[in-house]
Amino acid sequence: MEGRTIKQIRFGVVGCSPIGFVHADAIDQISDAALSGVMDADYSRAELLSNNYTGANVYKDLQELLQSPDIDAVSLCLPHHLHYDFCKAAIEAGKHVLIEKPLALNVAQGEALVEAARKADVRLGVVFQNRVVPAVQQLKELLQANALGDIHLVDIRVKWYRDREYYKAAWRADPDKAGGGVLVTQAIHFLDLALYLIDAVKEVFCAVSTIRPWLQVEDLALGQLRFNNGIMGNMVCSTAINPEEPAILEIHGSPGSARIQENRGLVTFHLGNQQPYADAPNAHQDASVPSLVSSEGHSIVFKDFVASILEKRNPVIDGREALKTLYLIESLYRSSKKGQWIEVGGVQKR
Numbered sequence: 001m002e003g004r005t006i007k008q009i010r011f012g013v014v015g016c017s018p019i020g021f022v023h024a025d026a027i028d029q030i031s032d033a034a035l036s037g038v039m040d041a042d043y044s045r046a047e048l049l050s051n052n053y054t055g056a057n058v059y060k061d062l063q064e065l066l067q068s069p070d071i072d073a074v075s076l077c078l079p080h081h082l083h084y085d086f087c088k089a090a091i092e093a094g095k096h097v098l099i100e101k102p103l104a105l106n107v108a109q110g111e112a113l114v115e116a117a118r119k120a121d122v123r124l125g126v127v128f129q130n131r132v133v134p135a136v137q138q139l140k141e142l143l144q145a146n147a148l149g150d151i152h153l154v155d156i157r158v159k160w161y162r163d164r165e166y167y168k169a170a171w172r173a174d175p176d177k178a179g180g181g182v183l184v185t186q187a188i189h190f191l192d193l194a195l196y197l198i199d200a201v202k203e204v205f206c207a208v209s210t211i212r213p214w215l216q217v218e219d220l221a222l223g224q225l226r227f228n229n230g231i232m233g234n235m236v237c238s239t240a241i242n243p244e245e246p247a248i249l250e251i252h253g254s255p256g257s258a259r260i261q262e263n264r265g266l267v268t269f270h271l272g273n274q275q276p277y278a279d280a281p282n283a284h285q286d287a288s289v290p291s292l293v294s295s296e297g298h299s300i301v302f303k304d305f306v307a308s309i310l311e312k313r314n315p316v317i318d319g320r321e322a323l324k325t326l327y328l329i330e331s332l333y334r335s336s337k338k339g340q341w342i343e344v345g346g347v348q349k350r
């Protein structure tokens with residue numbers, strides 16, 4: 001960056017599926033940032049993305065992109081099994097990294113990435129865009145002001161539908177490559193919200209199953225959570241409910257109840273019987289919603305990430321924050337294998 005008068009963070013987007021387009025759009029909206037390069041194993045996808053942004057070079061592989069002096073930071077939109085290697089390589093090349101959820105395939109990889117970023121003194125951010133949308137921020141403020149009184153129950157219901165076409169991206173159906181099914185790919189957003197809004201989780205009980213015979217990862221997960229503060233939580237998560245319903249996170253207290261509803265790109269928040277508090281267009285991009293190209297939540301996450309680089313501070317959702325869901329999800333899977341309550345360790349206890 002030396003020698004430039006304008007302090008602009010130049011991004012390389014790696015992985016140019018629809019979510020890569022959302023990242024490029026978010027970068028494009030920030031005056032302190034520019035899309036400088038793109039890369040995808042499928043060269044034509046990278047070319048397609050680059051065509052939309054003047055000056056975005058198409059790199060043939062990761063190393064070429066990482067060695068470029070024109071790249072300050074990378075955003076990674078890749079199958080889960082590639083997160084660790086690509087993120088580590090970028091950190092070792094001295095690039096700041098903003099990576100799509102989950103941080104990595106497992107806790108051990110996640111911890112190693114957090115440590116690598118600390119040592120290299122680069123910023124490591126993770127995209128959990130629902131946390132930062134206005135509706136969720138308003139609810140967080142109300143909870144901090146004790147507006148719902150004593151909380152009794154947290155209820156998470158993710159009843160979505162992902163058809164065979166969705167799992168044609170074969171890594172999504174491969175436990176070794178995706179790290180699991182509905183828990184790690186879809187429900188992770190709502191588990192993250194529960195951790196953010198309520199507290200860390202102390203222990204969990206979970207059962208998973210695979211309803212569709214052609215799938216190798218779970219498409220149904222049922223479970224209970226006991227948060228550190230004693231509050232109990234229930235969850236029903238599936239990608240096999242047809243027709244699907246908006247995903248819901250309800251917080252029941254005395255005297256109030258609140259509901260976060262996520263419906264294909266729209267996050268709303270209801271308090272008691274009142275009208276929705278806020279509508280935040282938050283395009284939830286995946287192969288089943290190809291028409292959506294931008295996301296308010298992603299834009300907010302990118303703005304904070306760019307500011308964190310310029311201000312030499314951690315991003316609001318850094319690697320350590322993202323480790324919380326990895327510990328939680330690993331415990332949910334362990335519980336489902338053992339058929340017993342499992343204590344959640346790591347950052348949940350710190």
Ligand SMILES: NC(=O)c1ccc[n+]([C@@H]2O[C@H](COP(=O)([O-])OP(=O)(O)OC[C@H]3O[C@@H](n4cnc5c(N)ncnc54)[C@H](O)[C@@H]3O)[C@@H](O)[C@H]2O)c1
Nearest residue numbers: 015016017019040041042077078079100101102169285286
């Ligand atoms: N935050 C959200 O709401 C949200 C929504 C969708 C996906 N995601 C996350 O985005 C990531 C990508 O998921 P997806 O559904 O877009 O996957 P995808 O399979 O649709 O796209 C992955 C892209 O990576 C490319 N790729 C594969 N191997 C590569 C390699 N070795 N080098 C370079 N490029 C390679 C593929 O060609 C493809 O373009 C995942 O972490 C997923 O969880 C997040």
